[in-house]
Amino acid sequence: MKALICTAYGPLSQLSVQDVPSPQAGPGEVVIDVKASSLNFPDALMVQGLYQVKPPLPFSPGAELAGVVKEVGTGVRDIVVGDRVIASTGWGAFAEECVVSVDRVMPLFPGMDFELGAALVLTYCTSLHGLKDCGRLQPGETLLVLGASGGVGIAAVEIGKALGARVIAAASSDDKLALCKQLGADDVINYTSEDLKKRALDLTGGKGVDVVYDPVGGAYTESAVRALAWHGRLLVIGFAAGEIPRIPLNLALLKERSLVGVYWGDSKKHDPVGHADNLKQLAAWFAEGKIKPFISERVSLEDTVAAMERLTSRQVKGKVVILPEA
Ligand SMILES: NC(=O)c1ccc[n+]([C@@H]2O[C@H](COP(=O)([O-])OP(=O)(O)OC[C@H]3O[C@@H](n4cnc5c(N)ncnc54)[C@H](OP(=O)(O)O)[C@@H]3O)[C@@H](O)[C@H]2O)c1
Structure with missing residues (x-):
């Protein structure tokens, strides 16, 4: 599968799209076929080594995605192969497939497509x-x-x-x-x-x-x-x-x-109930038309670095969505 890979903390230009082995689901994990992911400022900080979270190298950036569950590991309940989901991955979302702990996965909101799902949470x-x-x-x-x-x-x-x-x-x-x-x-x-x-x-x-x-x-x-x-x-x-x-x-x-x-x-760890309530509130507001992510650009994995450069130089409005199949 294709993934945007960071092999060393440094400038955005050192990122490259590479062919890497497909991930496998360990206990409590799911593999998601990524339909869309989205760019956030912390992604650009993380690959430069400027963010509070520093994943072990090499890694794919990308903190959130929407897609279809492809595989579930042992011990996973409530989520099955074929489910349409959103995931807050932390990193790993700028790829065709992503493995993530099941507690970071939730169903796609009713009436929401993959692009909006990837751009919301x-x-x-x-x-x-x-x-x-x-x-x-x-x-x-x-x-x-x-x-x-x-x-x-x-x-x-x-x-x-x-x-x-x-x-x-x-x-x-x-x-x-x-x-x-x-x-x-x-x-x-x-x-x-x-x-x-x-x-x-x-x-x-x-x-x-x-x-x-x-x-x-x-x-x-x-x-x-x-x-x-x-x-x-x-x-x-x-x-x-x-x-x-x-x-x-x-x-x-x-x-x-x-x-x-x-x-x-970190607030999610300190107040998981409050976080779940906030997600319910967001789903309700989305259904009522009160909130809707503004997507200004859709790019391929190959064009993601250029989009990150635009984001860090104030040239982006709203959200950039990455479509790995484009
Ligand atoms: N605390 C948290 O839990 C949390 C969670 C998510 C994100 N964040 C942080 O929130 C910040 C914004 O994230 P985001 O994803 O919304 O980023 P974004 O989409 O790039 O928005 C950042 C905005 O900052 C302004 N800006 C001013 N000087 C800038 C500069 N030198 N370079 C880039 N932008 C500049 C830009 O607006 P103007 O051009 O209009 O000034 C830009 O629209 C980041 O620092 C991120 O780490 C914090």
């Missing part, structure tokens, strides 16, 4: 966990989303609206902001041409926003903290800009603001 679970469990976003509150046209950003815009918040989307181009508006954002801020803090205060009549969803980091974070209202919460999602910001803590004291970390990958 990581971004929407991160944003729902962040906004609801960590940020305690309430109906009627104002949410400011940074990097709002990216993978987790679009999910935060849609979930913010589904939770009843007023959503302000911030991004680097008018083109990206037009998409955010189309997907439900109430107001927009172009943070490359406008002053982020001033615009956020103007849009809230000087009060400030209640919650900031920040997957970008860098210089935008401090401006966003300064735009938080009394008891505002800044959700630390990630640092796509490449710089981990240092924030003066007097900004927290002055308005009783909170800086709240969000780590969806």
